[in-house]
Amino acid sequence: MTAISLRGARLSYGDRVLWDGLDLDVEPGEFLAVLGPNGSGKTSLMRVLLGLQPLSSGTVTVTGGNRAIGYIPQQRALEVSMTLRGRDLVGLGLDGHRWGFGLRNRRERRIRVDAAIASVSATRYADEPIGVLSGGEQQRLRVAQALVGDPTVLLCDEPLLSLDLANQRVVSELIDKRRREANTAVLFVTHELNPVLPLVDRVLYLVNGRFRIGTPDEVMNSRTLSELYRTPVEVVRVRDQILVVGAGACEEQTHHLTAEAAS
Numbered sequence: 350m351t352a353i354s355l356r357g358a359r360l361s362y363g364d365r366v367l368w369d370g371l372d373l374d375v376e377p378g379e380f381l382a383v384l385g386p387n388g389s390g391k392t393s394l395m396r397v398l399l400g401l402q403p404l405s406s407g408t409v410t411v412t413g414g415n416r417a418i419g420y421i422p423q424q425r426a427l428e429v430s431m432t433l434r435g436r437d438l439v440g441l442g443l444d445g446h447r448w449g450f451g452l453r454n455r456r457e458r459r460i461r462v463d464a465a466i467a468s469v470s471a472t473r474y475a476d477e478p479i480g481v482l483s484g485g486e487q488q489r490l491r492v493a494q495a496l497v498g499d500p501t502v503l504l505c506d507e508p509l510l511s512l513d514l515a516n517q518r519v520v521s522e523l524i525d526k527r528r529r530e531a532n533t534a535v536l537f538v539t540h541e542l543n544p545v546l547p548l549v550d551r552v553l554y555l556v557n558g559r560f561r562i563g564t565p566d567e568v569m570n571s572r573t574l575s576e577l578y579r580t581p582v583e584v585v586r587v588r589d590q591i592l593v594v595g596a597g598a599c600e601e602q603t604h605h606l607t608a609e610a611a612s
């Protein structure tokens with residue numbers, strides 16, 4: 350059974366079509382990278398899957414429904430004044446699940462939270478206020494929060510943003526481990542494909558209302574990206590990295606035009 354299924358999915362805000370005719374099946378254990386310039390509708394896709402944003406047309410199905418989803422929202426540095434402890438943040442991932450207030454439930458809840466914290470190696474600082482933790486430590490706890498409910502689908506919105514290379518690796522390995530061990534489907538929104546390229550099964554690339562779905566080789570090539578961006582884009586492979594040349598200028602132009610239109 351597929352983990353996520355979209356059929357004829359369209360999302361538009363007024364005249365602006367983010368995507369249309371999107372047919373997508375994501376299999377259990379699959380790692381799908383979602384790429385595209387700012388404003389192409391990546392976060393909106395997450396919101397549709399979370400049930401926060403209705404489709405303009407078409408259908409969306411997440412096997413197991415909302416409770417089966419773990420979500421790592423786009424990272425914002427948490428305030429230093431934030432007194433919530435790491436374990437409280439992780440515990441929030443169980444809210445919405447069926448938990449009573451009895452002693453047995455409290456003990457069971459604590460076991461689940463401890464296990465999730467241990468799975469991201471965050472036990473040492475789980476009782477600290479999260480505001481004083483480093484970005485990498487905070488991000489591990491966010492991963493634990495997303496995993497504590499035992500999700501069948503994991504939605505990650507730019508989870509590597511502002512992490513150094515070592516922490517990028519730690520966080521992507523944690524996510525990869527989860528999908529391998531629990532067969533959790535992963536949707537991974539990112540501007541940077543290279544840090545996760547070895548993990549990626551398929552790419553969904555969104556640009557200006559158009560999209561392509563395929564393996565990294567099928568999508569990340571000069572011909573496909575030039576068609577998507579409607580301007581010459583050069584894709585170069587250097588060792589095991591993919592460099593995209595030309596799309597950036599097009600993105601800047603798009604933003605410029607959007608800003609002009611809005612003013």
Ligand SMILES: Nc1ncnc2c1ncn2[C@@H]1O[C@H](COP(=O)(O)OP(=O)(O)OP(=O)(O)O)[C@@H](O)[C@H]1O
Nearest residue numbers: 362363367385386387388389390391392393394423
């Ligand atoms: N509720 C809404 N009503 C109207 N427009 C919206 C709404 N939500 C998002 N948008 C617009 O839709 C576009 C896509 O937004 P979205 O956040 O999905 O893009 P994104 O690909 O995640 O961008 P980024 O890479 O910058 O995070 C943006 O231009 C945004 O302003």
